[in-house]
Amino acid sequence: MPRSVPVHRTSRLLAGGAVLVSLAAVLTGCAGGSGNVAGCVPKAVAGQASQTIEATGRFGSAPTVTFATPLHVDDTQVSTLIAGSGTPLTAQQEVSADLTFLNATTGAEVSKTDYSGSAPARFVIGGVGIPGLRKALVCARVGARLAVVLPPSQAIPAANRPAGLTATDSVVAVVDVRDAYLARADGSNQVMGNGLPAVVLGADGRPGITLPENTPPTTLRVANLKNGSGARIAAGDTAVIQxxxxxxxxxxITNGTVFDSSWTTGSPVDVVVKKGQTVPGLVTALAGQRVGSQVLAILPPSQAYGDQATSTIPADSTLVFVVDILGKA
Structure with a gap:
């Protein structure tokens, strides 16, 4: 990835099949499960096992978790201990959450996030390395505390299993869903001017960019493909983007070549909207935008890498970015 363009977080806690197991790095009266709400069809529901779990303490703080042992389930169960609010979550969304994992056979805690608020686990629901969590989080809401019971086959993979768990142990997870980011820009569509690159979106929101035959502009051009209505991104903020x-x-020969795309991994990235942290043209293009917007930015060389070549970008190249602003980190 070229220097100074957005970079993937090296601190991502759960990605693909990887589960980090240090305390700071492992992902993290009962109501029913997340339920069939607002047209969302849950992948897991409440059951006898998940309904026995109690987790006391305020949301966002390390809970005291109690349940009768041993617990064992054949399929993931999830109960909502604290109700959340907002739109039900989809598998395509990235969330931040604090989590506590316990051995369902012994009741012993095996790992948890630090609950400081500064280092929650962040992951795309559909890409998390714990299959049962992928099921449990669909249709949940931000602000919810969930009690999840995972059978061994849907719990932490063997390669990442922490000490205190065996291959036959079910796992209890208590999940506080702190925040969620859009899966794709959801703002209102805008009419584009003539002479700009054409953008066509795939079913998942991935943009395809077709360049016009005219000469690229020599000054920075910014146009909104979609106008969002969420929080405004100010200079110095960290934006979550695709x-x-x-x-x-x-x-x-490189004309029209995609030199980088976060869509290839399916995971959003963090961009600090500050000169010296991100290429200058993107800083200008993103500052003042709202979450939910999709921005087309045409960066002349002076607003990108100038006469410096990279491994994927020739010197003196104009760069075209299509950016979905999914949230503020």
Whole structure:
């Protein structure tokens, strides 16, 4: 990935099949499960086992978890201990959460996040390495505390299993869903001007960019494909985004080449909207935008990498970015 463009978080806690097991790094009266709400069809529901779990303490603080042992389930169960609010979560969304894991056979705690508020686990629900959590979080809401019971086959994979768990142990997880980010820009569509690159969105929101035949502009151009209505991104903020970048360099073999895209991994990235942290043209393009917007930014070389070449971008290249602003970190 070229220097100074958005970079994937090296501190991502759960991605693909990986589960980090240090305390700071492992992902993290009962109501029913998350339920079939607002048209959302849950992948897991409440059951006898999940309804026996109690987790006292305020939301966002390390809970005291009690349940009768041993617990064992054949399929993931989830009960809501504290109700959340807002739109039900989908598998495509990234969330931040604090989690406590316990051995369901012995009741012993095996791992948890630090609950400081500064280092919650962040992961895309559909990509988390614990299959049962993928099921339990669909249709949950931000602000919810969930009690989840995971059978061994849907719990922490063997390669990442922490000390205190065996291959035959079910797992209890208490999950506080702190925040969630959009899966894709959801703002209102805007009419685009002539002479700009054409953008067509795939079913998942992934942009395809077609460059016009005219000469690239020599000054920064910014246009909104969608206008969001969420929180405003100020200079210095960290924006959570999905993006695709294309080289616009007529008469060069790289013209139209995608040099980088977060969509290839399916995971959003964090961008600090500050010069010196991100290429200057993107700082200007993102500052003042609202969450939910989709932004087309055309960066002349002076607003990108100038006469410096990278492994994927020739010197003196104009860059075209399509950026979905999913949230503020």
């Amino acid at each position: 993006y695709t970048g294309v080289i616009w360099k007529p008469d060069d």
